[in-house]
Amino acid sequence: MVAFPLNLIDRASSRIGRPFDPSTSLAPPHGPRSSWVHYGVMVPGLPAPHRTFGVMAIVGTPGVAIFANDQGITTSPRDTAYLVSATSAMSADTFHTYSIERECAFADDGSSLRFGDDLLIEGTYPNFDLTRRHPGGDVVLRIAATDKVSHFIDLRGGLYSHWSLLCEYEGTVAGEAASGLCTFEYARGVGMHALPSPIHPSIPARFFTYHVLNVDDSTQILFTEVHGPGGIVIARSTYVRGLDDHGSAYPDSTFAVTKYDDISLPTPSGRRMRMPSQFTLATRDKAGQPLLELEGNPHSDWAYGLGAGFVGSYQFDGTFAGKPISGTGYIEYIDLA
Numbered sequence: 001m002v003a004f005p006l007n008l009i010d011r012a013s014s015r016i017g018r019p020f021d022p023s024t025s026l027a028p029p030h031g032p033r034s035s036w037v038h039y040g041v042m043v044p045g046l047p048a049p050h051r052t053f054g055v056m057a058i059v060g061t062p063g064v065a066i067f068a069n070d071q072g073i074t075t076s077p078r079d080t081a082y083l084v085s086a087t088s089a090m091s092a093d094t095f096h097t098y099s100i101e102r103e104c105a106f107a108d109d110g111s112s113l114r115f116g117d118d119l120l121i122e123g124t125y126p127n128f129d130l131t132r133r134h135p136g137g138d139v140v141l142r143i144a145a146t147d148k149v150s151h152f153i154d155l156r157g158g159l160y161s162h163w164s165l166l167c168e169y170e171g172t173v174a175g176e177a178a179s180g181l182c183t184f185e186y187a188r189g190v191g192m193h194a195l196p197s198p199i200h201p202s203i204p205a206r207f208f209t210y211h212v213l214n215v216d217d218s219t220q221i222l223f224t225e226v227h228g229p230g231g232i233v234i235a236r237s238t239y240v241r242g243l244d245d246h247g248s249a250y251p252d253s254t255f256a257v258t259k260y261d262d263i264s265l266p267t268p269s270g271r272r273m274r275m276p277s278q279f280t281l282a283t284r285d286k287a288g289q290p291l292l293e294l295e296g297n298p299h300s301d302w303a304y305g306l307g308a309g310f311v312g313s314y315q316f317d318g319t320f321a322g323k324p325i326s327g328t329g330y331i332e333y334i335d336l337a
Contacts, residue, residue: 012152012154015149016151016246016249017246017247018149018246019147019246020145020148020163022125022126024163024186026039026110026111026125027108027188028059028106028110028113029060030108032190033188033190034188035189035190036058036060036062036188036189037058037060037186037187037188038056038058038059038185038186038188039055039057039059039110039121039185039186040055040057040164040184041053041054041055041121041130041141041143041182041184042054042182043169043178043180043330044213044313044327044328044330045181045213045214045327046087046088046178047176047178048088049087049088049089050087050088050089050173050176051087052087052312052313052329052330053086053087053132053173054084054085054086054311054330055119055132056083056084056085056305056311056332057081057082057083057085057115057119058081058082058083058307059081059104059106060077060078060081060100061077061078061080074099075099079099079100080097080098080099081097081098081100081103081104081115082095082096082097083115083118083119084304084305084306084311085118085132085134086303086311087136087139087173087174088312088313089136089301090136090303091136091301091303092135092136093134093135093136094303095303095305096115096116096305098115103116104116109124117133118132118133125145126145126146126147127143127145128143128145128184129141129142130142130143130171137174138172138174139171139172140172141169141178141182142171143167143169143182143184144168144169145166145167146166146243147246148165148241148243149163149165150163150164150166150239150241151163152224152237152239159190160187160188160189160190161188162186162189163186163187164184164185164222164239165185166181166183166220166241166243166247167183167184168182169182180214180217181220181243183212183220206227206228206335206336206337207227207334207335207337208224208226208227208307208309208334209225209255209331209332209333210223210224210331210332211223211224211330211331211332212329213316213327213328213329213330214327215320215327218242218244219240219241219243219320220241221240221320222239223237223253223255223281224237224239225253225255237250237253238281238283240291248286250284250285250286250291252284252285252288253281253283253292254280254281254283255279255281256279256280257276257278258279259277259279260274260276261274261275261276267308268304271308271336273334273335274335275300275302275333275335276296276298277297277300278296278298279295279298280293280294280295280296281293281318282294291320292319293319294316294317294319294320294325295318296314296315296316296331297314297315297316298312298331299313300312302333306332306334307334308334308336309332309334309335310333311330311331312331312333313328313330314328314329314331315327315328315329
């Protein structure tokens with residue numbers, strides 16, 4: 001009932017297999033059709049104890065329940081930027097909110113993005129430099145984006161778009177050399193706070209999870225699932241792309257939590273969230289044959305700040321295209337049930 005009308009205005013499926021358009025804007029919020037923007041970098045598969053590194057930044061306030069951090073708004077929703085950025089070894093100083101006007105500096109074209117003294121991303125497609133300052137060790141990365149892009153959603157009229165680039169990186173994590181595959185992501189949309197109304201309710205999305213994992217040196221898998229009220233699935237799909245493959249999307253996917261942690265985690269909003277300690281993820285190809293089957297076991301290194309939820313890492317074991325795979329995946333998880 002929800003997905004059908006959404007499909008009528010979503011152009012994402014028509015973009016599968018097409019190379020990234022270098023003229024695509026990376027601009028920060030700049031008008032009524034871009035009242036909030038998301039920048040993301042996700043690096044799975046780092047050596048222990050770091051395991052994964054992530055940047056999940058939102059500039060402006062979307063007004064969606066699963067991404068609400070209203071307790072962090074000190075000036076106004078439009079003047080607030082949110083950042084959760086950590087490796088698995090960073091147990092503190094992982095979540096920040098900022099006044100955009102007083103504490104951030106964003107170039108009009110997105111070529112320089114500074115979040116306080118914590119994060120700086122500079123560059124234009126295809127090359128970006130990232131520096132994350134942290135008491136537990138800095139992360140300094142040189143990111144080279146490919147033209148392999150996954151479009152999660154692209155609504156007509158510019159209401160909302162969200163995409164992810166397959167990238168290669170090299171640099172240091174807490175002084176240790178690191179290299180491999182990562183993502184660079186961007187989203188923009190019309191937030192509830194952009195509406196000409198004194199009342200700005202949140203869109204009642206209730207569940208969200210997003211995964212990034214590398215199955216080998218050239219192949220990356222993404223998975224996302226979003227639920228609306230009553231558990232209605234708004235979106236669910238697995239995306240596979242590689243250094244020599246523009247990729248495909250596979251909606252015939254299943255994510256299931258098979259075991260929860262005994263203790264739920266508190267959030268600054270006063271909510272306690274139950275977190276998975278084991279889950280399964282399965283995907284079938286276009287012919288209905290098994291493509292991906294894995295079991296994930298989170299490391300309980302959850303960092304708050306992905307909207308109303310958490311980011312973390314997990315050990316995965318399973319099969320992809322009939323071959324055994326194992327490694328460390330990046331996970332975002334929000335459950336407002």
